[in-house]
Amino acid sequence: MAYWLMKSEPSVSGIEHLKAMPKQRDHWEGVRNYQARNMMRDQMKIGDLAFFYHSNCPVPGIVGVIEIVKEGYPDPKAFDPQSKYFDSKSDPENPRWFVVDVQLQKMFDEVISLQELRAQHVLADMWILRRGSRLSITPVTAAEWKYIIKMIKS
DNA sequence: GCCAACGTTGGC
């Protein structure tokens, strides 16, 4: 079983949006980066857990835990000309973009902020904390996962 | 294949 961190902008689709969905479940749409695509298409497995990260907002940080409940399949929005995620170069016969389905497992009472994460020296090598890191889906090690889980404020 | 120009991300 693997661990991940998945970024989303709360103004576009934050954890509250997922919480409001039927069964608190939704597909993770709109990823248009090949590295992140490859992870969704090839590596994410049912039962994997991911941190839900809010980016580009007043207090960026980890706001909850989600579980992968359906493995990679073509992103339907890439074929929908009405969608902002439409990609004319994505051929249904050979899809370019993929999604996974996720389900909310835990929403934290308080955000574990980027600032707090940066203050933990043991997390210095974490992907999200590396300089210039922009990738929207990144792997998390088991050690990082365990450490961050202990930072949840109850 | 190189690389300049451009677009995007995302913290601050």
Next chain:
DNA sequence: GCCAACGTTGGC
């Protein structure tokens, strides 16, 4: 809004 760091595009 600024801007550093990346990723993508397209001419050559």
